[in-house]
Amino acid sequence: MRTGVYLCQTGTGDLDAVDLHSVVSYAGNLPNVEMVKDLGTMPALNIEALVAEIRANDLQRVVIAGDSPGFFKPAFTTAMRNAGGDPSEVRLASFRQHGASFGIGTVRAKSVLACATFGVPYGLAAVPDTTPTHPGTVVIGAGIAGIQAALEIADAGKQVFLVERTGTIGGHMAMFDKTFPTLDCAACILTPKMVAVGQHEMIDLMTYAEVEEVSGSPGDYTVKVRKKARRVDVHACVACNVCTEVCPQRAPSEFDSGIVERKSIYIPFPQAVPNAYLVDGQSCTYVQSDGAKCGVCAKKCPKGCIDLDQVDEIVELEVGNIVLALGYDVYDARKIERYGYGVLPNVLTALEFERLTNASGPTSGKIVTKTKRFNKRTKTDEWVFDAEDGAAPASVAIIHCVGSRDANHNAYCSRVCCMYSLKFAHLVKEKLPDADCYEFYIDMRAFGKGYEEFADRIKAEGTFVVRGRTAKVTEQDGRMVIKGEDIVSDRMVDFPVDMVILAVGLVPALGAAELALRLGIQTDTDGWFSELDYNSDPTDTERGGIAVAGVCQGPKDIPDTVAQAAAVAAGALKSMAIGRGLDSRASVSLSDIEARAARLTRV
């Protein structure tokens, strides 16, 4: 089949990962390739010229090769048709789609191009061999994604090691009050699963631990895990709270996203799994003074299960599959000075509000504004949430897309903020029916099952939904003045409210980038882990036996996260069922792919 190859780039992604010159010369030597032309980046295509070219070389097949060649396809399809050829014989060689990034860029590009010239889907030709797979699985991160994946695999009677950085499993979901759009309480649906994990005989739970190193090859990985010194014996501890009572040191509570303090020895939250305390070395007097001072908790512990001198421990795990469920962190609102977060007392982040409105939170669900308090220890005034003295806000403004959809911050959409913001509005209206509630949004992204209906319901509840992003928040005699444009009713917005909630976006979890490097898997330009194929393989990665689940692959809501986490289990269980799993894609050599593609065209 007389084939013409056109190289067209859109200029997105890591272009310089591919050496186009060598790709061009390679293409020239492929069988059937009559002509190769490099049209550069974002070419303005002249269809007539293409028609002429196709006719001149009487091409029966055209291959467009580039980072995202689809962007040029319709022009070529039209040209092909106008030239009297078969429009369906325009093939794509998409470098980005098939993971032509740094390191393997050029050779991958060549193999993708080869397949296209043969008219064979890359996925069919580039099938790696299988390798024997160890039955164990390590799941990194124990949020809802990690929990779900671990349970799905363990329920099949397979060994799972669940490694979690913090002192408890549950992740962000455990911090939430209600979940949209059904408004069932997060804890009520999550805690049974957490308990199930804690009780599961096939799950080896490693909290307060981090993955140090990963070696080995697909199907046979050795994962080195650092069990950080928890300084409390998880099994002996009965969570009697004596240690916390006597502990003199305080630090902001991570679980309550810093709106209250906890002691240096603490339990993240009452339903924590494992239900045991831990010592935060950063703030503990004993640890900081190398055992010179304090240590009172160890003395007072009725069960003597506190060992303040405990040191980190390294364990090595032999596994066949690795599941990445790292989750996310929220965008640091301090980076957007004009919203005054960290400066103005009653500007909160979404997570802070989740804790504030949470029935199990510091105010036991009472929505109040902060009150000024003199701190005797630090001898300074500070703003705190006080369930008793705190005044209920008469008006609350919720600002969408904080750190998202913004070239100056994160260009991507964080997918969940619209819905959780609407949920906040509902919670405010539910608890403070007389309070005015405003949503300032750009696009209301209510896309999921029952979401649109939920959005309609919130509007019906009397929340003012204003299209227009708030540009700044300032203070005026104790209240927060928000300034923005109300686009639909074309007015300027400039009025004071009592509380501002910033719908902060999601960012890749701390350490995700390093881990990706250590595992040899790719991340996209925003730092999210790259899936093997956006459409057909959203959970596997370039590296055999390593899968991604949940937000670490890209922002996701709970149902989508759970579905993906379960999907990951399919890959793992599949390999265990037959004792063999797929090797990395990179393991298939260019010549093999050429040969396979050639063979496939003949049949």
Added chain:
Amino acid sequence: MAIRANPKLITELEIYGAQDVSKCYHCGNCSATCPFSKEPYILPRRSMRSLQMGLEAKLESDLEPWLCYYCGECSTECPRDAEPGETMMSLRRWLTARYDFTGIARLFYLSAKAEMLAVIIVALIAGAGFLLYGFSQGSITQYGGPNAFLPASSVHIFDWTLAAVLLALLGTNCARMWWFTVGRDTKVHVPLSAYVRKIYLLPMHFFTQMRYAKCEQKRPWVLHLVLMLSYVTMLVLIMFFLESMWSGPAINWSVHAFGLAATAGLLVTTIVFLRKRLKKSEAQYQQSHETDWMFLVLLIVVAATGLLQFTLHRLGLDTAANVNYVIHMMAVVPMLLLEVPFSKWSHMAYRPLAMYFADLKAEEMVSKEREAVGAPQAA
């Protein structure tokens, strides 16, 4: 009544400098950042919208572009890099072209070559004219006195005629501006009394540029004000005190002091602006249209030669002074003849007028609203 959208306009505006307006996704961030954005004039987003949809009639009648001083805040804060500030600048250029009945302004904006050519031709004609005139009735070695190469009196007459022509051209364009923005507006009718009552706004805005002072950074406003005042001072001196300017070699401080100050003002500010545009330091200096360069270059040449003229005359180098004077005029004439009515300089007139009109219209709209609200109660 529905307005027809014209997706083609956006492409035309690209030539005027609006390269990125299509990127705008209307979050309203820019309007909220802008210190001037206040009902009924919400800017810059609304102008961006009209431009995206190509609502020509609406844009033509808009005063918003003139209410923007391009502090650049909106562009820096824009989440889509849609450059609202630059869009407003481009709209001002486009409007200048629209107001101009001769079509020359449009020509200049669309092709830098055309403008260059025009400037050169006018310069040459001016040069030739002055030389011919000079040799015809005086000697090049004589600066002042009876046999002067270019006697102040006759130059003065020339100045006045030129001024008259300029005024005529600019006047018509201003009248057209009024017609587009106020005159033909069926929704709001501004009564004559209001024009009279608010006339003070014109000189006030012209001389103080108080609105500009509202921008967050004050420095641009100061520079702009100095430049403008120096220019006006110079204009006044030339128009009314040309003889005493000419007098010498003894320095006549009562006039020359002003002259020197103004020249200094012009030189300093233009050079500062030139540097900013070259360095592209702030948002508002990043994209420069050809006309911006032409404007600055001419101004510097005029100021420099003017100063040189002054010195040469004091040093008694009459021949040099005469030659330099012709060069000076070769810059002055095109600057006045082309830049003032047809290019950037026209905004000296359009801006204060826009403020004036905007104020009048706003007042009308507010009173209208009051009636609207009041009516049912009366009934």
Added chain:
Amino acid sequence: MDDLKIGVFVCNCGTNIAKVIDCDAVIDSVERLPYVAVARTYKYMCSDPGQDMIQADIEEYDLDRVVVAACSPRMHEPTFRKALQKAGLNPYFLEMANIREQCSWVHDDPVAATEKAAALTAAAVMRVAHHEALERRSVDMCPNTLIIGGGIAGMSAALDLADAGNRVYLAERSDHLGGNVARADLTAPYLDSARDMLTERVTRVVEHPNIDVLLESQVRKVDGFVGNFQTIIRAKADDGAPSDSVYDVGSIIVCTGYKEFDASRITHYGYGKLPNVVTSFELEKMLRAGRVTTKEGKAPQYVAIIHCVGSRNLEFHAYCSRVCCMTALKYAHEVKSAVPGAYVSDIYIDMHAFGKGMEDFYRRSSEIKTLFLMYEKNDYPVIRKADATDDCDMLIEVNETLSGETIEMPADLVVLMVGMEAREDSEEVAHLVNISRDKDGWFIESHPKLDPVATTTDGVYIAGACQAPKDIPDSVAQARAAAARILARTALGRIDIDAVFAEVDEEKCSGCRMCNELCPYVAIEFDAEKRRSHVISALCKACGACVAACPSGAITARHFTDKQIFSEIEGVLA
């Protein structure tokens, strides 16, 4: 029964319960009840130490019944049942009193709340005395799976299951695999080749030794229960004549996908009347053929794309179809590429660019000068024929919200982004496999958040757009999730059946057959020669309808016997 020993454990749930209820008072009141050997309170019964305590007491006092007064049994019953089991006690010897959700959290008067808590706990104590030891049984799990629907979801699930060595029957109504994805050329937002992806899938499915593809086939009947379904499928045999054949499977995945909304239902758009108003799928055809023209064969100068056709409105479907926004942006790019110099406008409500790579795609769409016009929900744009003097074929009147103006948008070609709709056969399918549908006709998952693939019928799973509108990656993920569930069970080779179900006492049964009709799960069979009815325990879902209905009181509901409930009534009123 006199030597019965009952342990009562009252949970404080931190302060959740103790704040309102005086737990010690509850202890005092229940201690006096018969058989109570030990009664204690603890901060968190559900916590590991709490459970350890229960287990320790079972040892120490050799308890044979346990009552836990804590949160709702819906939350921690499994937890405590496990605890009993660990201590060597039958898990069904547990009864919980719900003194949190239904007492401490809903009452503020400590006295009344404590009194109520005591009553509820007493009721549990009296009930548990009548509990019987029940055994969970397990049935063998047939490793085969029937997948209904050969779209992208069905094929993805099939491959996962087959690769693991399980037999898969892939039943597809039409004569080809691929479903709706087969109609697309490129996918949003990266404009990857849908065709290549599909070719790869289809080839692998067709060539897979473990997958039987049944084209032009229809599931006629589904009998049996989880792990052991007998299905009858009518498929087109090689000779052409359709024939029924029986397939034994252990699980069923429903991936029947969606159908497109009928655009002619919205009169404002004049679809079917105006020749150059086409649906998204029709444009897709043009693009694949390399012929994007008007009906008159001219290259369109103005192309308008209208979003949310049939979606997000009051008249037709309130829900968002989830994929149209990105598909619309895809068309914006494709049209600009196929017809250089064409002006593309995109008439939308909210731009749902929520997923990976989508916002960037949206940005690029505006960079190529797509004109976006925003309209309000339910305020439909109106399309009319343009006048001869106009330079366009049609005019679209939009109340444009971003400008507040009523805009007249010129158009030569209008593309309607038709939304997704439940297929007309979804009701039939739902009946066939006994699952339920929501008001829009989408199949209902067993939990909207934590169980998006299972259904209320054990062994039947749903995946893809038949559950709700979904894009390709989300459908594939869900399909693989369903596969994972099945793989987990096939790995074990068995399914545990709940020990709670109804039983017919053949002595008492009069054979009136009233119960036969009553059972929604056809779990009650009539034995003609014995003239007695009996329950197929694996099918019984223990609703108890038959128990209450049986005129001769011959049916008992395990774990919900009359005796147990009567004593509970006595308890709450004691």
Added chain:
Amino acid sequence: MTFEPKIVGFLCNWCSYTGADLAGTSRIHYAPNVRIIRVMCSARIDPTFVLKALHDGADGVLICGCHPGDCHYSEGNYKMMRRYPLLKSLLADYGIEDERVRLEWVSASEGQRFADIVNDMTERVRALGPSPVKAALEADLAER
């Protein structure tokens, strides 16, 4: 001191009991007079349960099931619906006031509704005063 009626509630596991739990998780307060007994489905509620409750001293009986069409067992609540009128007529014959026994549909997401129903019923039954059954039984005992 005001009369505090004792009300026995029979709730189906899937909708109403969950709804009652939701009232709890949403901290919606209601009268403490109702004592809830969980059954898998409202269809399981045998009329004798109601009679038993009244006999043992309940002043009122509340029966809750899924909304018609929402039944977890597809049509169990319809069976209850059909059974209910018979039960009522029987109770009427016994001279038990109509408002003492009540059938309501409460879904899993209707915590507020459940609370409202309980409060309303408690008020009504309180207004009716103690159940005549109790009195009758006492009289019976006295005779013997």
